[in-house]
Amino acid sequence: MKRKVITTSDGSKTIQIEDWNEQYHSVHGAIQEANHVFLKHGLLFYFQEIFKKTENLKGQESVSILEIGFGTGLNAFLTLLEAEQLNLHIDYVGVEAFPVKQEEINQLNYVSLISKAHKSQFDLLHQSTWESQHKISKYFQLEKQKIDFNQITASNQFNIIYFDAFGARVQPELWTESIFEIMYKALRSNGVLVTYSAKGSVRRAMESVGFTVERLPGPPGKREMLRAQKN
Numbered sequence: 001m002k003r004k005v006i007t008t009s010d011g012s013k014t015i016q017i018e019d020w021n022e023q024y025h026s027v028h029g030a031i032q033e034a035n036h037v038f039l040k041h042g043l044l045f046y047f048q049e050i051f052k053k054t055e056n057l058k059g060q061e062s063v064s065i066l067e068i069g070f071g072t073g074l075n076a077f078l079t080l081l082e083a084e085q086l087n088l089h090i091d092y093v094g095v096e097a098f099p100v101k102q103e104e105i106n107q108l109n110y111v112s113l114i115s116k117a118h119k120s121q122f123d124l125l126h127q128s129t130w131e132s133q134h135k136i137s138k139y140f141q142l143e144k145q146k147i148d149f150n151q152i153t154a155s156n157q158f159n160i161i162y163f164d165a166f167g168a169r170v171q172p173e174l175w176t177e178s179i180f181e182i183m184y185k186a187l188r189s190n191g192v193l194v195t196y197s198a199k200g201s202v203r204r205a206m207e208s209v210g211f212t213v214e215r216l217p218g219p220p221g222k223r224e225m226l227r228a229q230k231n
């Protein structure tokens with residue numbers, strides 16, 4: 001399929017799949033969206049409301065994150081930087097069946113917009129080999145898995161899921177009960193799943209597999225998003 005790198009409204013780049021008219025991130029701002037949906041309502045919510053109040057008191061020292069769609073590595077890069085801010089060890093698993101090519105990565109501007117001092121870590125996110133664990137920074141360990149989302153077999157492993165698949169308009173099969181069953185199983189109790197989607201059918205699919213779901217204000221350009229919790 002034809003792809004090109006485009007600039008979104010906050011100045012950050014993303015990849016567009018022209019045949020689908022679908023982007024890897026919101027055209028209203030790739031970095032803004034990632035910070036709002038995955039960092040603010042995912043990692044920071046979990047850290048402040050669940051980790052510090054319960055899990056850390058029970059002895060948990062690190063946070064594990066599963067990313068559905070590693071793509072450009074933007075969510076991983078922002079999470080690596082936040083781990084440093086929070087002094088929090090993060091084990092990050094990024095699942096991606098169709099890795100982005102290096103020539104596209106080279107056209108992205110995340111390092112120059114977010115942190116030039118972390119260029120080598122951003123490069124490592126992409127250069128590290130698949131199916132093995134790599135320490136990318138003091139606080140951030142990464143394993144990339146080149147598999148289909150349907151092949152995820154993790155059970156009670158993750159505290160947070162960043163659910164960042166392409167939209168239901170173009171990949172409806174990824175927003176179904178059977179996929180959310182896999183996600184529910186992969187999460188530990190008290191774990192949260194965040195996604196940019198706010199569709200009613202997505203919410204119902206999540207609820208039918210056991211999640212408690214809330215609607216939250218969306219990032220710029222989008223009214224709402226969803227956060228699901230495994231109680």
Ligand SMILES: C[S@@+](CC[C@H](N)C(=O)[O-])C[C@H]1O[C@@H](n2cnc3c(N)ncnc32)[C@H](O)[C@@H]1O
Pocket residue numbers: 023024025068069070071072073074075076095096097098099147148149150164165166171
């Ligand atoms: C919206 S993009 C992810 C954006 C990414 N989180 C980022 O920060 O760049 C969705 C990703 O899911 C991947 N993908 C699509 N279908 C998949 C499948 N069935 N299994 C695994 N990966 C898939 C795509 O290749 C794409 O990289």
